[in-house]
Amino acid sequence: MTRYIVRRLLLMIPVLICVTFVVYFLMDLAPGDVISQLAPADATPQQIEMLREEYGLNGTIIERYGRYLWRLLHGDMGTSFFLKRPVFSVFLERLPNTLMLAFASILVAILISLPLGIAAATHHRSWLDGFSVVLSMLSVSMPAFWLGLLLIFIFSLHWKIFPSGGSEGLKYLILPALTLGTEQAGNLTRITRSSMLDVIHQDYLRTARAKGVSEKKVIRHHALRNALIPIITVLGSTLGNAFGGAVAIETVFAWNGIGRLTVMAINNRDMTLATGCIFMFTLMLNMTLLVVDIAYAYVDPRVKARYSK
Amino acid sequence: MSEHRKISASELKQYKKRSLLSEVWRNYKKNPSAMIALFIVIAIVVIAIVSQFAFDYKADIVQQNVREKFIHPCAEHPFGTDNYGRDVLVRVLYGARYSLSVGVVAVAISCILGVTLGLIAGYYGGFIEDFILRFCEIFTGIPSILMGVALISAFGQSIIVLMMAIGLVYTPMYCRTTRAAVMPVRDEEYIEAARIAGVSDLKIMFSHVMPNALSPIIVQVTMGVASAILTASSLSFLGLGVPIPLPEWGAMLSEGREFMRDHMYLTIFPGLAIMITVLSFNLMGDGLRDALDPKLKE
Numbered sequence: 001m002t003r004y005i006v007r008r009l010l011l012m013i014p015v016l017i018c019v020t021f022v023v024y025f026l027m028d029l030a031p032g033d034v035i036s037q038l039a040p041a042d043a044t045p046q047q048i049e050m051l052r053e054e055y056g057l058n059g060t061i062i063e064r065y066g067r068y069l070w071r072l073l074h075g076d077m078g079t080s081f082f083l084k085r086p087v088f089s090v091f092l093e094r095l096p097n098t099l100m101l102a103f104a105s106i107l108v109a110i111l112i113s114l115p116l117g118i119a120a121a122t123h124h125r126s127w128l129d130g131f132s133v134v135l136s137m138l139s140v141s142m143p144a145f146w147l148g149l150l151l152i153f154i155f156s157l158h159w160k161i162f163p164s165g166g167s168e169g170l171k172y173l174i175l176p177a178l179t180l181g182t183e184q185a186g187n188l189t190r191i192t193r194s195s196m197l198d199v200i201h202q203d204y205l206r207t208a209r210a211k212g213v214s215e216k217k218v219i220r221h222h223a224l225r226n227a228l229i230p231i232i233t234v235l236g237s238t239l240g241n242a243f244g245g246a247v248a249i250e251t252v253f254a255w256n257g258i259g260r261l262t263v264m265a266i267n268n269r270d271m272t273l274a275t276g277c278i279f280m281f282t283l284m285l286n287m288t289l290l291v292v293d294i295a296y297a298y299v300d301p302r303v304k305a306r307y308s309k
Numbered sequence: 310m311s312e313h314r315k316i317s318a319s320e321l322k323q324y325k326k327r328s329l330l331s332e333v334w335r336n337y338k339k340n341p342s343a344m345i346a347l348f349i350v351i352a353i354v355v356i357a358i359v360s361q362f363a364f365d366y367k368a369d370i371v372q373q374n375v376r377e378k379f380i381h382p383c384a385e386h387p388f389g390t391d392n393y394g395r396d397v398l399v400r401v402l403y404g405a406r407y408s409l410s411v412g413v414v415a416v417a418i419s420c421i422l423g424v425t426l427g428l429i430a431g432y433y434g435g436f437i438e439d440f441i442l443r444f445c446e447i448f449t450g451i452p453s454i455l456m457g458v459a460l461i462s463a464f465g466q467s468i469i470v471l472m473m474a475i476g477l478v479y480t481p482m483y484c485r486t487t488r489a490a491v492m493p494v495r496d497e498e499y500i501e502a503a504r505i506a507g508v509s510d511l512k513i514m515f516s517h518v519m520p521n522a523l524s525p526i527i528v529q530v531t532m533g534v535a536s537a538i539l540t541a542s543s544l545s546f547l548g549l550g551v552p553i554p555l556p557e558w559g560a561m562l563s564e565g566r567e568f569m570r571d572h573m574y575l576t577i578f579p580g581l582a583i584m585i586t587v588l589s590f591n592l593m594g595d596g597l598r599d600a601l602d603p604k605l606k607e
Contacts, residue, residue, distance in 0.1 A: 018447045029463040137595075141588035143539055143559070145546050146580035149566060157570050245452030248543040252566075262455055263547065266462050274459070282450040 001297065001307045005290070012286050019282045020072065020275050024065050027271040034081055034269045055081060068275070077279070078272035080265070087276035091258065097167050098257040101180065101250075102242035104173055106235065108181025109188050114231075116185075117192025121200055122219060132189055139186030145248035148179040152252070165254030176253040180246050184238045191234045195227040202226070228299050236292030240285035244277070336600035343596020346589040353586055357406040369399050371554045379572055388578045391561075392568060397575065400556035401582050407557040408586060411472050411541040411550075412534040418476025419537075420530055423483025427522070428514045430484065431491030438488070445481035453478040453540055454547075461549045471550050475537050486529050490522030524601040531594035535587045542583050558583045 035052050043051070052058045056067050056078070071078060077087040113136075120132035155175060156164035166172050199205065200223055208222045209215070247259035258277055265273035297304040337343055364370060374394035382389045388397035430441040448456065453475075460474035494500065495518070503513050542559030544550035551557035553564070558579040565575030 015443065015446050015450060018443075019450050022447060023451070023459060026459045026463040031465065137588065137591060138584075141535065141539075141591050142584050143542055143546075143562075143580060143587075145543060146562060146576070146583065149562070149569060149576050149580070153569060153573055153576075241452055245454055247452075247454050247458075248546055251547060259452075259455070263458050266455075266458050269462075278451055278455060278459075281452070281455070285450060285452075 001294075001304075004307055005294065008290050008293070012283075012290075015286070016279060016282055017069065020069065020279050021065060023275045023278045024068060024271060025061065027266070027269065027274055028061050028064070030269055032269055034271070037269075038081060055079075068272070072279070077276040080273040081270045082265075082268050083270075083273070087273050090261070090273065091277060091280055094256055094258050094261050097255060098243055098259070100173060101176055101246065101255060101257055102239055104177035105180035105184060105242055105246075106239050108177055109184035109238065110235070112181065112185040113189035113192055117189045118196055118219065118224065120189070120193045121196030124197065124200075129193075132193060136186040136189040136193075139182055140190075142183070143248075144179055144183040144246075145252045147182060148176065148249050148252040151175050151179055165252075167254070167256045172253075172255070176249055176255050179252075180242060180249050183249075184242070188231070188234055188238065191230050192227070195230040196223060199223050199226045225299065229296060229303075232292055232295055232299065236288050236295075240288040243284045243288075244281035333597075333600045337596050340596040340599060342592050343599075346592035346596065349585065349589040350593060353405050353409060353589070356402050357409050360403045360405065364399055364403055366403075370395070370403050370556055379568070381572070382574055389572070389574045391565065391575055392572075397561075397578055400561060401558065401578055404556040404558050404561065404579070404582070405586075407468065407551055407555060408538045408541065408583065411468065411475065412538040412590075414472040415475035415479065415537040415541070416530055416533040418473060419479040419533065420483050420526070422476070423480040423485075424487045424519070424522070424526060426480070427484040427487025428491060428519060431488040431495060432510070432514050432518055434495065441484065442488075445484050448478070449481050454543055457540060457544050458547070458549055461544065466549060466552050468551050468555075471541060471544065474544075475540050478540070479533060479537065482533070483526065483529060486525050487519075487522045490525050491518050494518060494521045524598075527601065528594050528598040531590055531597055535590035535594065538583065538587050538590070 035048055035055065035057060038055075039048050039051050049058070057064060059067075068078065077091075079085065080087050080090055083090055116132045116135070120129040123129055152164045152175065155162045162175050163172055164175075205218060205222055208218045213222070244259050244262060246257065247263050249255070250257045250260040251263075258281060262274060262277040262281070264270075265277060297307055337347075372395070374390075377390050377394035378392055380386050380390040380394075386396050386398065388401060390396055391400070426441050426445075430438040451459075456478050457471075457474045460477065461470055464470045464473075500513060500517055503517055508517075541550055542557070542562070545557045545559030546563045548560075548563060551560055553560055561579040562576050562583075565572070565579065568575055
């Protein structure tokens with residue numbers, strides 16, 4: 001198991017480096033010179049050259065990227081051009097908001113989709129099943145930012161229960177978490193339903209029932225545990241994507257998360273900030289996926305047995 | 310036994326082709342929601358084509374008419390008019406072309422790239438496969454929307470760039486699907502036989518290996534159009550997709566958002582248009598999956 005984890009961590013390194021290269025290179029391709037925007041209007045060519053050196057933007061793209069990577073490997077993510085602060089501290093400042101939204105939305109998604117998916121599978125072809133299918137289809141087809149706008153209209157403009165935007169506290173979290181959670185719930189319900197349906201007709205369930213295990217226990221211990229692996233997989237990637245992929249929802253609710261920060265950095269041609277944010281995001285996503293893979297071993301003894309071989 | 314008769318190879322081929330298609334269609338027809346979805350998609354395609362001739366871009370789509378601004382939905386303007394007095398219904402209908410073309414072209418790009426890469430990875434295996442898979446991993450490590458934003462900021466904001474950005478973002482998905490479908494047949498005897506017979510690798514890949522991957526790819530293409538349309542509309546919503554004043558649905562939503570308090574209909578109708586389109590493609594994909602592989606249906 002430890003060997004497996006170490007191997008996975010080592011494999012992450014080249015991927016992360018390539019991600020920084022792709023982002024850095026794309027940002028470099030973008031039209032517009034950052035230095036000419038940063039420099040005062042009456043700057044002499046020498047001053048501009050000095051600024052360029054100060055920001056590490058002199059030389060060819062390979063030289064620049066090389067310097068960036070060298071510093072990154074030493075734990076220095078550089079300074080944001082526009083905020084004039086270390087990238088890492090800017091990132092850390094936004095991190096709690098991002099984590100809060102990601103986990104709250106996943107909680108909403110789980111609360112909706114696990115009961116619904118399980119009920120749909122145990123009551124296969126009933127009205128409940130149909131309801132779950134329709135609901136999950138709608139939720140994966142609806143633009144999430146549109147749902148967010150509808151919620152704002154109902155709950156903050158019409159009924160004035162929740163604020164329409166900002167990220168100052170729990171009250172501000174509810175609407176974005178509901179929006180993002182509903183979006184994620186669609187996929188999760190589908191997976192829960194189909195993987196429960198897969199196991200529900202297995203012989204070991206019939207055996208369990210035959211020996212007199214209560215229906216509740218059959219579903220919870222025998223069916224759900226066996227159906228859990230695909231559910232956890234989807235949960236992991238959903239959570240991973242919520243760390244940086246919920247840009248539109250963050251924008252709708254003026255939520256100060258990493259997604260919005262990254263888009264702002266890209267739009268400002270703030271190379272270090274954009275590359276740093278995407279680097280951290282990819283790291284978080286990969287770590288989540290690794291945790292998911294490790295979680296398999298705890299959920300399913302068969303997987304654990306495979307590792308110990 | 311008496312019914313046995315000899316048929317030529319070409320006849321057999323024709324017969325097989327017809328039966329496969331007709332069987333899929335027969336299965337597909339049984340699914341009412343998939344059939345409704347198919348009709349809606351056809352209707353949207355017709356709208357996208359007809360709106361080209363029915364409306365004049367300058368006069369009906371971008372022409373501002375401030376005297377008629379913010380007319381709420383009524384008989385004359387069923388969807389109302391926007392802040393520049395433009396008819397929202399006409400703009401929504403005209404906007405069908407953008408979502409549809411972005412969805413279809415983006416999927417075509419990612420399908421061509423992804424299927425080719427997936428075929429190569431699955432067929433050759435080894436070092437090449439590792440390389441391609443790692444390459445895919447880099448792109449899946451970045452959320453599609455951020456990657457889209459980065460690509461658009463690098464290459465400028467236009468509908469072509471939007472198509473290419475979304476196409477690139479979804480390429481790894483097709484690559485993986487294809488590879489997964491190709492892998493089990495890589496060592497089949499008929500592949501080996503073809504190789505011994507001197508058939509070129511390229512021909513083996515496309516005419517012997519690829520047909521095995523066809524059903525998952527077809528399903529993914531249909532659903533891919535749905536997710537491409539969604540991604541495109543979020544990018545437009547962020548102000549990075551189709552440049553204004555083109556009536557792209559996501560961009561219309563983003564414009565209407567400012568006037569949400571008093572004129573909610575401005576955000577409702579473009580959003581509904583996106584949802585109905587995406588929903589139809591998703592339902593079609595579901596129907597196709599069941600039709601292509603009845604075994605999968607529970």
